[in-house]
Amino acid sequence: MTGFSTLFYKEVLRFWKVGFQTVAAPVMTALLYLLIFSHVLEAHVQVYPGVTYTAFLVPGLVMMSVLQNAFANSSSSLIQSKVTGSIIFVLLPPISYRAFYLAYVLAAVLRGVSVGVGVLLATLWFAPLQFVEPQWIIVFAMLGGGILACLGVIAGIWADKFDQLAAFQNFIILPLTFLSGVFYSIHTLPPFWQLASHWNPIFYMIDGFRHGFFGISDVSPWQSFTIVTTCFVLLSALTLEMLKRGYKLRA
Amino acid sequence: MTSAIHVQQVTKRFGSVQALAGVDLEVREGEFFGLLGPNGAGKTTLISALAGLVRLDSGHIEVMGCDVIADYRNARRQLGVVPQELVFDPFFSVRETLRIQCGYFGIRQSRERDAWIDEILENLDLTSKADANMRALSGGMKRRVLVAQALVHRPPVIVLDEPTAGVDVELRQTLWQFIRRLNRDGHTVVLTTHYLEEAESLCGRIAMLKAGRVVALDTTANLLRSFSTHALRLKPMLGATLPTALLRRAENKEGVWTIAFDQFEEIEPVLAELRAAGCSLDDLEIGKPDLEDVFVRVMRGKVEAGAEVRA
Numbered sequence: 001m002t003g004f005s006t007l008f009y010k011e012v013l014r015f016w017k018v019g020f021q022t023v024a025a026p027v028m029t030a031l032l033y034l035l036i037f038s039h040v041l042e043a044h045v046q047v048y049p050g051v052t053y054t055a056f057l058v059p060g061l062v063m064m065s066v067l068q069n070a071f072a073n074s075s076s077s078l079i080q081s082k083v084t085g086s087i088i089f090v091l092l093p094p095i096s097y098r099a100f101y102l103a104y105v106l107a108a109v110l111r112g113v114s115v116g117v118g119v120l121l122a123t124l125w126f127a128p129l130q131f132v133e134p135q136w137i138i139v140f141a142m143l144g145g146g147i148l149a150c151l152g153v154i155a156g157i158w159a160d161k162f163d164q165l166a167a168f169q170n171f172i173i174l175p176l177t178f179l180s181g182v183f184y185s186i187h188t189l190p191p192f193w194q195l196a197s198h199w200n201p202i203f204y205m206i207d208g209f210r211h212g213f214f215g216i217s218d219v220s221p222w223q224s225f226t227i228v229t230t231c232f233v234l235l236s237a238l239t240l241e242m243l244k245r246g247y248k249l250r251a
Numbered sequence: 252m253t254s255a256i257h258v259q260q261v262t263k264r265f266g267s268v269q270a271l272a273g274v275d276l277e278v279r280e281g282e283f284f285g286l287l288g289p290n291g292a293g294k295t296t297l298i299s300a301l302a303g304l305v306r307l308d309s310g311h312i313e314v315m316g317c318d319v320i321a322d323y324r325n326a327r328r329q330l331g332v333v334p335q336e337l338v339f340d341p342f343f344s345v346r347e348t349l350r351i352q353c354g355y356f357g358i359r360q361s362r363e364r365d366a367w368i369d370e371i372l373e374n375l376d377l378t379s380k381a382d383a384n385m386r387a388l389s390g391g392m393k394r395r396v397l398v399a400q401a402l403v404h405r406p407p408v409i410v411l412d413e414p415t416a417g418v419d420v421e422l423r424q425t426l427w428q429f430i431r432r433l434n435r436d437g438h439t440v441v442l443t444t445h446y447l448e449e450a451e452s453l454c455g456r457i458a459m460l461k462a463g464r465v466v467a468l469d470t471t472a473n474l475l476r477s478f479s480t481h482a483l484r485l486k487p488m489l490g491a492t493l494p495t496a497l498l499r500r501a502e503n504k505e506g507v508w509t510i511a512f513d514q515f516e517e518i519e520p521v522l523a524e525l526r527a528a529g530c531s532l533d534d535l536e537i538g539k540p541d542l543e544d545v546f547v548r549v550m551r552g553k554v555e556a557g558a559e560v561r562a
Contacts, residue, residue, distance in 0.1 A: 006353075017342050088338060
């Protein structure tokens with residue numbers, strides 16, 4: 001195996017060995033969101049014509065799970081190995097910074113997508129779904145997962161302790177995902193919050209992803225694609241630069 | 252003989268601390284080399300710089316002719332490092348850990364790879380723990396796995412940063428037997444340790460670091476000859492005191508006076524003085540020169556000007 005494939009394999013094995021915590025638990029959480037929100041709002045809210053609230057909610061929950069778990073994977077792996085010192089095992093071998101980036105990001109996307117597929121399968125029973133433009137489902141899952149995986153690498157490298165990482169996760173990632181249209185369409189928001197949502201890149205990930213299911217979205221999927229791709233390229237460049245310089249990894 | 256490690260004018264500063272202040276060092280291929288110094292002398296920083304974990308402010312380092320920055324991939328393939336800290340990845344078994352480490356160095360799955368892993372496990376007495384999770388191992392066993400991890404890619408140069416800290420005597424002996432064998436097979440070994448008797452018995456050459464500088468560098472035998480002396484240890488009987496002339500030369504530690512001497516002929520005049528002063532002894536002992544003595548003298552700066560030895 002090459003350095004890249006081994007590091008990728010190690011990262012996948014790491015989350016797979018604790019699959020209850022890393023895959024099954026987030027699926028369960030998403031399912032609980034679905035049960036509670038659909039029970040309360042199903043009869044009162046219809047966001048898109050012909051689409052029940054529960055059906056509307058499912059893609060949002062799937063994408064939220066993809067994003068949160070992609071971030072959790074790369075960030076927790078890095079902070080854990082930094083705090084315990086085992087990061088040395090990947091710093092001593094001749095692994096390039098590009099291979100490092102690819103392995104951590106792809107493994108994180110894989111975990112995010114695994115959880116997303118799990119949520120989708122678990123929720124199929126609750127709502128009839130359509131897959132009108134499936135290419136957008138795949139594109140936004142990959143790009144969204146990639147963006148949060150990069151953010152996870154950045155946060156994992158930047159944070160010196162678990163507390164700092166928790167702050168990054170709870171004060172930045174969590175509000176951005178919750179306030180991105182997972183549970184509602186931004187057209188139902190007051191004008192100020194509609195405008196604010198347009199500055200949240202996660203809104204475009206969820207909106208574009210949902211477009212793949214229903215063929216309807218708040219903004220054009222091409223606009224979302226452009227914004228999400230730009231974010232991915234910029235964050236990848238930042239991650240690669242940090243790794244190349246050895247920021248907080250090589251003294 | 253070619254250089255296994257070549258360190259030239261290396262400097263590194265962490266904030267206000269000058270960790271390495273212009274280190275020059277050459278370790279020859281096949282040597283068993285000791286790197287000694289008190290805590291904070293720069294040993295671990297130097298090893299980290301060798302391994303690419305620390306970026307240099309100036310100077311350059313080569314491992315087996317490969318620059319650790321410009322040609323880092325080849326340099327790292329030549330080097331196996333046993334870190335000082337007892338670190339491990341809690342998700343994997345011993346065998347998984349070693350297989351993963353092989354993969355990091357581009358070693359694909361093969362019978363040869365598995366046979367080498369089995370051989371390392373056997374030599375380090377880890378075979379029965381091969382499939383145990385790393386968390387389940389004792390501290391000594393985790394230390395052995397660190398050694399195994401450093402060896403999976405068969406590096407020609409092995410660096411051990413205090414590998415026997417907190418390790419029991421039996422394991423220490425097993426470990427040194429194995430490392431000695433690797434050295435006999437042609438591996439260059441660089442060792443840092445606080446156990447000076449280990450360095451004395453294992454290392455052919457020794458460098459001593461103090462405040463980021465090499466303050467002594469020579470063969471172990473020459474260092475012992477140059478800086479150390481024999482010691483005459485005297486324990487006067489209760490109520491007896493050493494004559495004033497001897498008191499000036501002697502150091503007292505817990506009631507035992509130590510007088511340093513170079514030649515055995517110097518003993519008789521000392522005994523004559525004791526007889527003349529009527530000083531009776533409880534005990535008398537002649538101690539051989541040891542590395543600890545050298546270390547203490549070098550670190551206290553008791554080396555005469557110009558006595559810094561380079562070989």
